[in-house]
Amino acid sequence: MKNSKECPICRGSTHFLANYCKRCKKLIDRVDMRAKINKEARIQALKRAWDGNSFRCYYTGIKLVENNHKDPLYLTFDHRIPRKEDDIVVAAAILNDMKSDMDENEFKAIIFQLAEHFKGKEIDEKAFEIKFWKR
Numbered sequence: 001m002k003n004s005k006e007c008p009i010c011r012g013s014t015h016f017l018a019n020y021c022k023r024c025k026k027l028i029d030r031v032d033m034r035a036k037i038n039k040e041a042r043i044q045a046l047k048r049a050w051d052g053n054s055f056r057c058y059y060t061g062i063k064l065v066e067n068n069h070k071d072p073l074y075l076t077f078d079h080r081i082p083r084k085e086d087d088i089v090v091a092a093a094i095l096n097d098m099k100s101d102m103d104e105n106e107f108k109a110i111i112f113q114l115a116e117h118f119k120g121k122e123i124d125e126k127a128f129e130i131k132f133w134k135r
């Protein structure tokens with residue numbers, strides 16, 4: 001069709017005067033109370049998260065919910081390294097909340113220690129030395 005083109009994120013139909021489809025534009029322009037996140041980083045994160053049918057969480061691979069901000073699987077933008085604005089991934093709200101002010105490796109280390117602790121092992125307190133923690 002002459003009046004439409006392809007959305008560079010989801011490859012859905014886009015009005016020929018628009019850069020992105022309505023769905024993706026809404027996600028790019030979303031007002032995010034969690035963090036200041038730059039637009040180009042959001043676009044790249046959305047492209048990486050798109051599996052051909054839906055957006056998937058970077059940390060879990062779970063299919064994300066786009067329209068209900070109260071759902072634990074709501075699509076959010078996460079700084080892979082806290083406050084580093086150009087390194088963004090798409091993550092489920094619940095994972096983003098759990099990750100808090102940790103970078104990806106700190107988050108994984110803490111989750112690993114917790115999982116081992118829940119199985120009865122002693123926790124390694126070094127996992128709580130979080131360099132990006134800010135309270």
Ligand SMILES: [Zn+2]
Binds near residue numbers: 023
């Ligand atoms: Zn799109």
